Amino acid sequence: MKTVAVLGATGSIGTQALEIIGDHPGLRAVALSAHRDAASLAALAARHDVSLVALTDADAARSAPGIPLAGEQGLLELVRRSDADIVLNAIVGAAGLRATLAALEAGADLALANKESLVAGGPLVTAAARRAGRMVLPVDSEHSALWQCLGDAPPETVESLVITASGGPFRGLSAADLAAVTPEQALAHPTWSMGAKITIDSATLMNKGLEVIEAHFLFGMPYERIEVAVHPQSIVHAMVRLRDGALLAHLGLPDMRVPISYALTYPNRAETPAPRLDLASLTLEFAPPDPGVFRCLALARAAGEAGGTAPCALNAANEVAVSAFLAGGLPFPGIADVVERVLGQIEAAPVESVDQVLETDRLARRLATDAVAVAA
């Protein structure tokens, strides 16, 4: 029996993970967190018979007196008290960084959906995993696919990693077309159903940029050996090029239950209800991304290559810009403008501590808020 703490239990990944856990006799949920939605959290806790729960939004927690663990401290306390074998971090945003570190420090393996914590604090997370001797189990579909294709291939045999991108709802549009797109259009993802923030990141291709950085830290791969291919069908999730010319691919219909299940049941592989791929109906197309139109991908790659606190600043600026776009306060191309402006204003420093990273996060948010006011 493996015990699992699910952080961000009410979200898209969190609820799918609880479905997998509920169906698997060898998995048991022992702790759940959510941000604001006390009613949904209580319903999930009742259904999965979990008594250890936390609400991270302090105001929401005050009006839900049945939930004593509140705020970020409550979340960290929940991670420690859960004593879980696996902590699944399905929180959205860099708000998940301290929980990511706390999970590893508590001696749990970390099933990581919350890519922003790895982008913001990559060197801290990899060092914490090494110190604790625990695994970071990728939940992001592309990284789960890479992990499976890599298997135990010796590092010197791996030439490069290829991450696929659907291209999002605006694939093929020009920069001029993008100026007028609305949040409703951006939220209509062609192949994946996900939370709002990652759906906007998929429309800008920032999600792919964050995933390039995520792959760099998860697999220790230099940036020049991480490729991105636009693949509108979202059937091939990732590929690994080997030095003999072989290209290994991981295929499946877009369904997050598959990578969630793999992370939670590794090194075994459980049955899942995910629909099976019909080979006769397959069409697989690949094209390079258009860097002139989808500028966020190049901005992310540049921040990754700059290293240190630059990816943290990129991520924080993007979080502010995406919220502003969703609230109707920033045009779609303004997201890249805001990120670019903030990156130009912050000097990257080598990552030393979580406090330093979170200070960079706060500074970038402040600068991004100013940049939104200019760009709006």
Ligand code: NAD
């Ligand atoms: P979501 O918005 O559906 O859910 C987010 C969860 O985090 C909710 O439970 C919410 O209550 C909680 N939360 C929100 N703000 C918080 C905060 N400040 N502090 C603590 N908790 C907070 O998001 P999602 O789509 O499930 O994505 C979660 C993470 O997984 C993101 O990092 C995303 O990039 C990643 N991811 C998601 C998918 C997907 O298919 N949804 C795929 C790959 C990776």
Ligand code: MG
């Ligand atoms: Mg992904």
